[in-house]
Amino acid sequence: MNSEDVDLIERCKKGHAQAERELYRRYSPMMFGVAIRYSNSRHDAEDIAQDAWVKVFRYLKSFSENNSFEGWLRRIVVNTAITHYRRQKKHTHHLDIDEVYATPQDLEAFTESDYNKEEIEKAINALPNGYATVFKLYVIEGFKHKEIAETLEIDVNTSKSQLSRARKALQVTLLNMARIAKKKG
Amino acid sequence: MSIEQFDQYVTGMFANETVQPPAGAEDALFQRMNKMRKRKRQIQAMGAAVVICVGVLIGAHVAGDSQNGAAISTDGSRAIVPSTAIMATDEIEPVPQHENLSQPTSAAAESDLTVASDPPPAGNDFSNQDEVNLEEKRSPLHQIDALPATTAAYDSGERSLQAPEEETWVLPAVVKVKD
Numbered sequence: 001m002n003s004e005d006v007d008l009i010e011r012c013k014k015g016h017a018q019a020e021r022e023l024y025r026r027y028s029p030m031m032f033g034v035a036i037r038y039s040n041s042r043h044d045a046e047d048i049a050q051d052a053w054v055k056v057f058r059y060l061k062s063f064s065e066n067n068s069f070e071g072w073l074r075r076i077v078v079n080t081a082i083t084h085y086r087r088q089k090k091h092t093h094h095l096d097i098d099e100v101y102a103t104p105q106d107l108e109a110f111t112e113s114d115y116n117k118e119e120i121e122k123a124i125n126a127l128p129n130g131y132a133t134v135f136k137l138y139v140i141e142g143f144k145h146k147e148i149a150e151t152l153e154i155d156v157n158t159s160k161s162q163l164s165r166a167r168k169a170l171q172v173t174l175l176n177m178a179r180i181a182k183k184k185g
Numbered sequence: 186m187s188i189e190q191f192d193q194y195v196t197g198m199f200a201n202e203t204v205q206p207p208a209g210a211e212d213a214l215f216q217r218m219n220k221m222r223k224r225k226r227q228i229q230a231m232g233a234a235v236v237i238c239v240g241v242l243i244g245a246h247v248a249g250d251s252q253n254g255a256a257i258s259t260d261g262s263r264a265i266v267p268s269t270a271i272m273a274t275d276e277i278e279p280v281p282q283h284e285n286l287s288q289p290t291s292a293a294a295e296s297d298l299t300v301a302s303d304p305p306p307a308g309n310d311f312s313n314q315d316e317v318n319l320e321e322k323r324s325p326l327h328q329i330d331a332l333p334a335t336t337a338a339y340d341s342g343e344r345s346l347q348a349p350e351e352e353t354w355v356l357p358a359v360v361k362v363k364d
Contacts, residue, residue, distance in 0.1 A: 020215070021211070024211060028211070029204060029206065030201075032204045032210075033203045036204050037202075049206060049210070050213065050214050054214070117198045117199075124195075139192050167192075171191065
């Protein structure tokens, strides 16, 4: 964390309104990006991001400068999103989909150059909510299985198995998308 | 592509991803924050007011209790007044005692001053002059003791003594005349 951020956080802790606005402007694009990733709509993402910011300013005094501020913010957004969907009972973390296995040929055929970000995003969003959440927390946010288990209130082994299944399901989805694209082409 | 490679590929795609929030989001957030802080301050002020009110009520209750059993004198010390005495004073008509007492008290004070200004007796022998001085020292108290009692009890007693003089008592009598 750079000295400018440390100074900004200190001023926010002292209750400077201008510093709070500055902090918001600096980190709100990142926060909103994370909120959109874990929400079903842009409107939901706005609600999640606002709730997350309220928590940020409420608990900023407890933040220690020794930790990563961006990581702390990400965790707050993710937890807020999960709480939001848990409250609405729209989100389930226990999966009930058919087992999906990628064949060795599929994996060999899978090359990174075949897909852009939008396609990957689409494929992730096509996953069941539980798979998608575990995958995003582990691969994109960099959470450990223990942290995922605590956040989602599931067992560590469940987190591991869901991640493994999510990977395979995602690769199969991407290959299917590629095949459809080839046929159309 | 291995699992690790796939993970890195996806991680790299979403690293440092930013999305600009809608224009009104900042103002909406800070308006909400201000409302919350204002409400918090109001709650704190109400809490403080409640604490003060409770303190005042407790203080008034304690003061009320102490006034029932104790009277505060002019010099700040408390004198305990028995409840029976309070009841008695309620029944008695107030009598202006200050007028009667003011004159002798001031005289007593004067005599006290004169006594105090007298030089101390020389030597250890206890002479007649010392006895006179002692008498003078005692005199204010004696004068107070000698004052006419003007309490209600005394008044009522005087009235009872004077009553027979105004009334005519007729006793039944039988006179027997012996031959």
